[in-house]
Amino acid sequence: MALWCALLGLLGLLVTDQANGSVLDMCMDAKHHKTKPGPEDSLHGQCHLWKNHACCTANTSQEAHKDESYLYGFNWNHCGAMPEKCKKHFIQDTCLYECSPNLGPWIDTVDSSWRKERILNVPLCKEDCEQWWEDCQDHMTCKENWHKGWNWTTVINRCPRGAMCQKMKYVFPRPADLCEKIWSNSYKYTLHHRGSGRCIQMWFDPVQGNPNVAVARYYAAGAATAPLPWTFLLLLSPAFLSLL
Ligand SMILES: *[C@@H]1O[C@H](CO)[C@@H](O)[C@H](O)[C@H]1NC(C)=O
Ligand SMILES: *[C@@H]1O[C@H](CO)[C@@H](O)[C@H](O)[C@H]1NC(C)=O
Secondary structure (H helix, E strand, C coil): CHHHHHHHHHHHHHHHHHHHHHHHCCCCCCCCCCCCCECCCCCCHHHHHHCCCECCCHHHHHHCCCCCCCCCCCCCCECECCCHHHHHHHHHHHHHHHHCCCCHHHEEECCCCCCCEEECCEEECHHHHHHHHHHHCCCEECCCCCCCCCECCCCCCECCCCCCCEEHHHHCCCHHHHHHHCCCCCEEECCCCCCCCCCECCCCCHHHCCCHHHHHHHHHHHHHCCCHHHHHHHHHHHHHHHHC
């Protein structure tokens, strides 16, 4: 009986793992992502955090650091030159988006000419969002949503007629406004702290490993199989008791 229970429990665990396995380590189907994550020894600059296991190529990581890069031709300097202290957050945001294999739980399909999937409501750590806002608040922009509404009649995106350049702290009064609105809710501002295992970190120390692996696992388990841990515990406890 005990053995039977233990086997059932184990089976439950295996099924859970398989169901979640796919979203736990994957690359989205978008413009520049690899089909599967893997090692990339020469990831450039700020993207190097993901070099052990990445969805981006070395080329993508280099382009992520350029203005009007081959990636999206996006012009960061649409209201004057973006200062380095602000730009580094946009570079990191690009690295996370292009390189992270841990965004599976927040991948959503999208009807768009240039990608089949996007990220939606990725729970960003409070500090990462607030520092981004802090370092960019005095830089200017003319738009709240940077995904759409630009004037693309020339090669680069420009402010549409009538959109005034103003400091980002007026366009985005709170850090949450910046992180959530700029990319059409790709991120969700959270009150979770860096290191809590409950939010995705845009920045981390790769020497300690990638903290987002555990975060993806936490949210994948919560969403897909909420009742399972209970069943599992119930099945396992008599088994364990009889083994002791
Ligand atoms: C990346 O690849 C594209 C397309 O092949 C190329 O145009 C671009 O110059 C490459 N960038 C770098 C930094 O090698
Ligand atoms: C877009 O830019 C072009 C060239 O600068 C300009 O002639 C046109 O009026 C602009 N359109 C809008 C909607 O801003």
